[in-house]
Structures are given as structure tokens and as C-alpha cells.
Amino acid sequence: ETGVTQTPRHLVMGMTNKKSLKCEQHLGHNAMYWYKQSAKKPLELMFVYSLEERVENNSVPSRFSPECPNSSHLFLHLHTLQPEDSALYLCASSQGRGLGNGYTFGSGTRLTVV
Amino acid sequence: AQSVTQLDSQVPVFEEAPVELRCNYSSSVSVYLFWYVQYPNQGLQLLLKYLSGSTLVKGINGFEAEFNKSQTSFHLRKPSVHISDTAEYFCAVSATNAGKSTFGDGTTLTVKP
Numbered sequence: 001e002t003g004v005t006q007t008p009r010h011l012v013m014g015m016t017n018k019k020s021l022k023c024e025q026h027l028g029h030n031a032m033y034w035y036k037q038s039a040k041k042p043l044e045l046m047f048v049y050s051l052e053e054r055v056e057n058n059s060v061p062s063r064f065s066p067e068c069p070n071s072s073h074l075f076l077h078l079h080t081l082q083p084e085d086s087a088l089y090l091c092a093s094s095q096g097r098g099l100g101n102g103y104t105f106g107s108g109t110r111l112t113v114v
Numbered sequence: 115a116q117s118v119t120q121l122d123s124q125v126p127v128f129e130e131a132p133v134e135l136r137c138n139y140s141s142s143v144s145v146y147l148f149w150y151v152q153y154p155n156q157g158l159q160l161l162l163k164y165l166s167g168s169t170l171v172k173g174i175n176g177f178e179a180e181f182n183k184s185q186t187s188f189h190l191r192k193p194s195v196h197i198s199d200t201a202e203y204f205c206a207v208s209a210t211n212a213g214k215s216t217f218g219d220g221t222t223l224t225v226k227p
Contacts, residue, residue, distance in 0.1 A: 088155075094213050104160075
């Protein structure tokens with residue numbers, strides 16, 4: 001399988017649940033990203049991982065917890081979310097610095113918090 | 115640091131008409147420039163990119179963009195749009211010595227019959 005794969009595509013969860021979003025890339029990229037995309041709002045960068053190390057955390061609430069066990073996999077663990085956390089969560093990957101290859105995005109996970 | 119401004123949040127056009135989506139950027143270092151397209155309930159897909167050389171770059175689906183260094187712009191154009199071009203379009207910039215991109219707020223292109 002090629003590209004960036006996100007699972008699940010859709011997720012409905014209660015505010016007391018714990019769930020995880022998964023992202024997998026088979027492109028040999030060494031950087032991975034989580035973005036939040038809410039309706040009528042710009043893309044929000046949440047976390048950046050480079051060579052499996054978190055290099056950026058943009059003031060994201062602690063109810064979101066990322067994990068990058070290896071360069072091909074990225075997780076976003078969710079717990080005690082709020083209704084305003086409902087959004088499309090996008091994973092992306094890129095290769096290296098200065099190569100100008102841009103990002104490859106997954107199709108996203110549509111999260112609804114009830 | 116870099117920043118990107120997409121000058122139009124929504125652009126409605128009729129089918130077969132030409133369209134231009136505007137993007138300005140700001141950076142103190144050399145940059146690469148990108149345009150992405152997002153169809154409903156999908157991720158972003160790379161349309162085209164400018165790295166160096168010719169300032170006119172061609173991408174998929176008949177789109178092209180022109181890099182203008184003096185005006186710090188990278189506008190996206192298509193001479194004749196189709197209904198299927200209806201989507202959200204994002205302009206992005208990255209420093210040539212870094213991997214991370216900065217995205218604009220997006221432009222919604224709506225093509226009407």
C-alpha cells in the first residue's frame with residue numbers, strides 16, 4: 001500500500017471515551033504531522049514529529065496525546081474530549097529538509113464528539 | 115518565519131470561465147511554493163509546486179501558477195473550469211532549508227453550471 005493511510009475514516013465518541021486515531025505512511029518520509037480542520041476555520045497545525053521526535057506542539061490541550069513509535073506510524077490518542085473538538089483530523093508526511101517535495105496527506109478522520 | 119495570505123475566501127465562477135486564485139507570501143529567506151486542492155471529506159492533494167527556474171509552473175487538472183518574486187505572489191489560474199473543479203484550494207510556503215510548510219486559510223472555488 002502506498003501513500004498516507006488514516007484509520008478510522010469516521011469516529012463518533014462520547015466525552016468520557018478514550019479512542020485513538022492512526023496514521024501510516026509507506027513513503028519513506030521522516031517527518032509526520034497532525035492537523036485539525038474545523039468547519040469555516042483555517043488548518044491548525046497540532047504536532048510535528050521529525051525522525052520520531054516531537055519537535056513542535058502548538059499549545060494543544062492535554063486531552064490530545066500524540067505518539068510516534070517509528071517513522072511509519074503516528075497516533076493521536078484522545079480522551080475526555082469536548083464537542084468543540086469535533087473536526088476533520090488530517091495526518092501528513094514529508095521528506096527531509098530543502099527537498100521541496102511538499103506534503104502527502106491522508107484522507108482524514110472525521111471525528112464527532114457527542 | 116513565513117506567512118501566506120490567500121486574498122479571496124470564496125470565488126464563484128461559471129463553468130468554462132477562466133479563474134484566478136490569489137496568493138501572496140512573506141518570507142525573509144528563499145522559499146518553495148505549493149498549491150493544494152481538497153475535495154469534500156478528503157485530504158489535501160498537491161496540485162503544483164514552484165522550486166526554481168521557470169516562473170510559470172503547470173500542474174494537474176489543467177492548473178498553472180506563476181511565481182512573481184517582486185510582488186511575492188504565486189497566483190493559481192485555469193483558463194476554463196469544470197464543475198468538478200469545485201473544491202477548497204490552499205497555498206503553502208516552505209523555506210528552502212526546512213521541511214515544514216505554512217498554509218494559507220484556503221479559497222473555496224465554486225463552479226456553477
